[in-house]
Amino acid sequence: MALILLLVLVALATEPAVAEKRIALVVGIDKYVNLPDHQQLKKAVNDSKSISSALASQGFQVLAAHNASRIEFIRTWQRFLNQIERGDVVALFFAGHGVEIKGQNFLLPSDMPQVQGGEEEILKAASMSTDDMLEQLQNRGGRLNLVILDACRDNPFATTAGRSIGSSRGLGRVQPASGTFIMYSAGIGQSALDRLSDEDQNGNSVYTRELLPLLQQPGLSLLQIATRVRRRVRERALEVNHKQVPAYYDEVIRDFYLAGKDAGADGGKTGTGGTKTVIETTTNNRNTKPGNDKLACQRAILDDTLEAYEKFLKTYPGSGCRAKIQKLYEAKVEKIHWDKAIAEHTIAGYQRFLIAFDGGIYAGQARDRMQALKQTSQTKKVVNVPDTDVTQNNSSGNPDRLRDLAGYDVFGGDYQTVRNVSLNRCNTICGADQRCRAFTYNKKHRLCFLKETVGTLMPNYQALSAVRQSELRRVRPSNIRVFDNKDVTASDYRMLDGTGFLDCYKACEADRRCRSFAHVKRTATCWLKSASFPARYKKGVRLGIKEN
Template sequence: MRLLGLVFAILLATLGTASAERRVALVVGIDSYPALGAERQLKNAVNDAKAVGAALQGLGFDVLTAENPTRGAFVDKLFDLAARLKTGDTAFFFYAGHGVSFDGANYFLPSDVPLPRATGRAEEERLAGQAIGEQMIMKQLKDSGASVVMLVFDACRDNPLASAGKRSLGGTRGLAVTAPPRGAIALYSAGAGEAALDRLGDDDTAQNSVFTRVLIDKMTKPGLSVSDMARGIRNEVVALAEKVGHEQTPALYDQMIGKEYYLAGPPDAAKAELGLPPQAPTPDRAEIEWSYIKDNANSKMVADIMTRYPSSELMPAWRERYAALQREEASARQTPPTPPPSPPQSPPAYAPPQQQPAYVPPAPDPRDQFRLRFDTDFPERDVDEFRDVDQQACVSRCAGDGRCQAFTYNVTKRVCFLKSGVARVLSFKNVVSGVKRGSGAEAELERSAYAAPSGGGGEAQPERIRVTYDDVDLENYGDAGADYTIVWNSNFRSCKSSCENDRRCRAFTFNIGKRACILKSSFKKAARFGGAISGVKD
């Protein structure tokens, strides 16, 4: 367990603003404090910042990052964030690292903070000048003109300048907490005198704190207002802590007024109130995959998707497209016939027989070299980047580059990232990734998706469900046996976990109103259904 304090403060500069023109974020993570000694170094602050940054990118934020910055680099990044903001924009600031409180004011420590030389008020003032003040951060972002300003401070309860190995925001213990201003919401990871869990037990190998995990999960859920999100974080953290016999009740200070603000988008009712069209029916996985490949598909790719989704409503269109591609490819393989000779006017002179041109097989399609993953990002290990290119050009560049074993293509931004391997796998909408078949990256992908648990044994971890669909039901007309288990009085996380841990389960649907979890060995159709959440294994 580490003593972790997460303060989540959201300041609304314009209370009536329901959405912003642009979204810009800065995430800062600091593990390394050379002057403070080995026992005061941190392990997961940078990981927490990376995870929050990835979630914000998925929500449409332009994300700036700073890992282990000095004070000068920290200030430069903060001013870069403010400079990018204009009136009506949304700003998000995240900090994970050490922090302290001097005379009721909070300060966050950069990587090059010096070791204290003495005690007393004068020394506190000296160290405050070497740190980044909370008020400075708030002023820069509020003065930028942004309509919505969100700040997340992740720091621990023990002063790192007085005791070793802890994150601290406070004199000796505890946060310098004041009631948030009108129109703001503040959420702390634990109540006064409580310790925030870093893990849920010795077998918990996650690289982020329990609070940060729940924060990321809730902030990416569509239809959750910021107020509801904060209350949901508090309730879920309490429940998780109780399961391991720990008391942790996040403190919530909510003074927001006016219209609700949504990080991951408003529900249909809120969209109608804003004069926006209601959310379109969520496409099923077959429709999503087909949208990525239909413009550049060959017959092999169409045959593959027909095999994997035999019950799809797109099957008639696939059959027609497959037949047309088969004719085109067969025609391309044929040698053009030699035209018959013209009738001779006189006995022709002897000429050797004309040789038929040698058959030249068509060039292999570079897409056949890759295993594709949809709505999936492979972060890190970039070796090159190309902008304003289509997916086919991205695949071809990776196929022809000896350094490239995998790629990630952002469909929305038309950006191609070539990669030397697969370090991690993240869910990311409108992104296509692929690995070369038979390469080391393919093996890395398998280990990333189904890595053996620590401690050996060689057994695979549960199959992960990386993408879920809101307001979607997975139906099985006339095949009741496919819905092989129904669990009542359940919740979404428990339902998802039950499917991941059951090899028979290939998909699930959770009915929010009835709190019913339905595990499925297969499904025939995805249909629009309000109040349901469904997930499908890869």
């Protein structure tokens, strides 16, 4: 698996006014002396040379090692570590084969021995552990450590002697420390393209050729670089019916601009309180010839970033596309503030959003979320449930009558599902069966879920549930809200294998670090996450997000 590793560890301290020292180690390995011809690589060394030039152009002192044996790799690594001083900006780049074994990632030197099935410890001892490397980097106290990974080709030992050593392709997920940014050339389980076709004569892999110009473009933060290269590589791969969506893991709090922050990037001011955002324009630009604005307009829309919209509005003040770009820019500003409000998910946060964007796209959702939070708070204050019966079918004299549990889903404990029934009929069935201690009703599909035990209550503002009076003391409300077909990317810190949804739910609930979790029923895997934003569509994934 060819692997390009560019890992970025950013300290939370503010950037100093003086120029920082920048130092990089770049390693590229094409030739593996103990592997057959079809497992040799062709572009890893060339990719590393191109990255070396890009980093050098941004002021990095570059140490390089090509087709390095393990001892050469270690010696170069030690020289690299010895030159790092506290407060430095540090970069590590690796292109070559990599293997993931039980959640740990290893980089393979050129003299990696051919190993047999069951010889995982030999492989580990003969390679470089990324966990150890990242720990050693962090211990050096660099202000920023920059690293990029393309470990997404087939594992050379995946079928050795009928047994696989490590996963079949790609490296495993990583959980970066605070202030760390890691980029992969493809998603987990995907393969990365060296070329688009046999006629593709470009000397770099598809990922590297798209990454190189972004590393040298002023005004782009690390997150913007990662998202842009992800989109561009995905589009190029789709041209040849291949799926390659580069992953990234973001624990960076403050923006860092590798090629410097463009002085024009802050020229516009974000409007609040309904004030229209205005971008200062300029006309003395050689690109303002008739016709150029149409192509620039298309590019800005494809980039879909504040920077791209700002640049267009400043460069083409008289363009016929200006009104469209201005509208997209304002919508983007609102979306950024809306995402922040969702991440905070407090009444105060939504109130601040409404002050700035009361007539905006998300104003209605903000009000709904505020109301839901108020209802949740009131429900918890009265020990989970109001003192009302679900229907008149339960006599007020019955000490074990069903009590309304508005806004919650009673999770687990199902012993029977009754289909195609009304809410009243569901209530009657449960009330007549002493085994039934609670129920949850799905109005959309007319399903009645009868429960023999009552435990965790999940916030669900559309749920229709009820619990027997005698079970109220066992009711335990949770602050985790569940969404179907959603996932939060790039913040995984722990994976639990062979796990059911409820166990995944409880694991996150008990872990103070966990802000959200994703459960994949098909593979019975649970991913605990340190962030609850951004949430995106992901079929087959159930996402739980802590609401406070």
